[in-house]
Amino acid sequence: MLSKNLLDEMNNQIKLELYSAYLYLSMAAHFESSNWGGFASWMKKQAGEEQSHAMKFFEYIHDRGGKVTLQGIDQPPTSFGKPSEIFAEVLKHEQSVTARINLLYGIAVKDNDYASQEFLNWFVKEQVEEEKNATQILEWLKLAGDSVNALFQINGMLYKRE
Ligand code: FEO
Numbered sequence: 580m581l582s583k584n585l586l587d588e589m590n591n592q593i594k595l596e597l598y599s600a601y602l603y604l605s606m607a608a609h610f611e612s613s614n615w616g617g618f619a620s621w622m623k624k625q626a627g628e629e630q631s632h633a634m635k636f637f638e639y640i641h642d643r644g645g646k647v648t649l650q651g652i653d654q655p656p657t658s659f660g661k662p663s664e665i666f667a668e669v670l671k672h673e674q675s676v677t678a679r680i681n682l683l684y685g686i687a688v689k690d691n692d693y694a695s696q697e698f699l700n701w702f703v704k705e706q707v708e709e710e711k712n713a714t715q716i717l718e719w720l721k722l723a724g725d726s727v728n729a730l731f732q733i734n735g736m737l738y739k740r741e
Contacts, residue, residue, distance in 0.1 A: 582690045586645045588683055593633045594650045595679060600629035602672060605655040606665055617734035618662060621716075624740050625669075632702070639698050662730065663720035670713040677706040 581589070607622035640647050659665050680702045687695035716733070723729035 581640070581643045581645045581695065582686070582692065585683065585686045585690060585692065585695060586640065588686060589636050589640055589645075590648050590650070592679060592683060593636045593647065594652060595676065596629050596633035596636065598652050598655070599672065599676065600626040600633070601652055602655040603629060603669075605657055606659060606669075609657075609659045609665075615662070615730075615734050617737035618665075621737040621740050632705070635698075635701070639695075643694070662733075663717065663723075666713060666717040666720055670710065670717055673706065673709045673713050677710060680706055 603622045603626040607619045607626060610616075610619035610622060637647050659668075680699060684696065684699045684703065686692075687699060716737070719733050720730075723733060
């Protein structure tokens with residue numbers, strides 16, 4: 580059985596993961612409408628991953644005898660700056676998600692809830708990947724500067740994301 584505190588925070592996490600999906604989908608819409616298909620494709624895949632993160636919490640809460648309570652999802656921003664500014668925003672957002680995962684982990688440790696620690700280990704590793712990927716693309720974009728040619732190359736590379 581999950582503690583009330585951990586259950587409440589996991590429910591909050593579902594909202595955050597779905598907000599993340601919304602945020603990246605909004606960024607995808609921005610890139611689609613600006614004809615940067617590779618950036619849009621990357622963002623749509625990222626949005627799909629965030630939905631799957633939300634579902635991992637959804638299933639886990641029920642596996643532990645809890646009940647999911649869905650909350651309203653905030654509207655994401657709808658206008659964005661340059662690609663480098665957008666990926667700086669992605670990195671900042673992922674760092675805030677990492678902080679949330681650490682908070683959940685801290686509660687699970689305090690609760691002596693070993694099953695939840697094991698469940699959360701996946702997210703701890705995933706956040707390392709999430710931050711690494713955002714940082715890498717941000718670094719490429721910083722190097723590209725205002726070169727449209729370099730931006731086209733990065734756009735092409737982002738189509739290849741699995
Ligand atoms: Fe679900 Fe990108 O963190």
